């Protein structure tokens with residue numbers, strides 16, 4: 001569409017003495033605290049946000065450890081009962097030949113959460129450091145984290161579906177393990193951590209570099 | 214957006230639009246129907262008006278409302294293993310976590326797959342129906358729309374639908390699994406939720422709430 005202009009001339013609202021509403025995109029004079037259009041609270045840059053990012057990040061990580069060590073599912077069949085962790089369950093599926101599903105589970109509940117922890121930490125550190133590197137890739141990274149983070153909840157939903165469905169009297173039953181609680185909390189905390197991050201800070205260093213004065 | 218704001222020109226703030234993701238300032242120019250105004254710095258879509266979007270979103274919202282209610286109470290999966298039968302609704306699935314502290318998780322699950330999508334539908338209807346009928350905006354319509362937007366990442370019906378597919382494969386060798394009516398309702402629901410998001414131009418909604426009789 002309209003990529004024709006040179007991005008060099010783009011100004012940030014902060015440099016123009018404007019504070020903008022991040023909900024409804026309206027511009028107000030610097031120092032306005034509440035958007036008069038939609039009532040959203042406004043700050044030019046939420047510097048305190050990094051503290052919230054890290055607080056949620058640490059809580060998320062703290063919940064992620066027990067989410068992997070405790071059993072996620074307790075399966076009881078006629079002859080045996082069996083508790084499996086997230087990784088254990090995926091390995092079991094792979095042994096039964098369901099590589100596709102094992103791959104999805106490992107991706108959704110191991111690779112994506114770990115990548116998310118790394119990405120949020122990277123972004124939070126990068127806006128603090130003086131180097132202005134690859135704003136576009138950082139912005140994309142932030143969007144991916146925001147978009148994909150929610151999908152980790154799929155594991156909890158699978159546990160919920162299995163535990164309610166497989167209640168077959170003496171034949172077999174599946175029940176949720178304590179890891180489900182921790183895993184859900186971990187996903188929720190990392191979502192809050194990503195939401196607390198003020199993505200406008202990604203572009204500030206670039207703006208400073210282009211300022212000739 | 215082509216019109217990058219010029220700092221020397223004393224433009225009125227009402228003529229500006231600021232990208233919420235990267236803080237880039239542009240001079241407001243509403244694109245043609247079906248066109249998009251995209252942030253040149255971060256590629257976020259800023260304005261994307263669609264013809265009859267309000268009416269389409271209302272229709273989708275109404276359909277979503279009834280599908281959620283239906284999907285909640287009708288069985289969506291049933292299982293049959295050696296004569297042992299069981300069928301569950303979405304409510305049953307959410308309340309699979311019902312022992313001790315897991316009860317909190319049950320409430321959270323029910324919230325993410327049923328209540329949040331339901332609340333968003335009701336808020337959307339509340340905000341958009343007066344706009345489409347050219348009536349003055351509903352009381353606290355701005356707050357309602359803001360709340361609905363804040364809830365957006367927490368609406369997870371589509372993730373639940375994919376979860377059904379994963380669960381099916383996991384127990385395929387344990388038992389015969391069949392689909393209940395609510396399974397198809399949930400499938401339809403996912404399509405509608407995605408469709409609603411693609412029609413919704415948030416800037417246009419804010420603008421019509423601010424200037425009720427101009428649009």
Ligand SMILES: [Zn+2]
Pocket residue numbers: 021022023024025026035036037038039040
């Ligand atoms: Zn606003």
Ligand SMILES: [Zn+2]
Pocket residue numbers: 232233234235236237252253254255256257
């Ligand atoms: Zn932008």
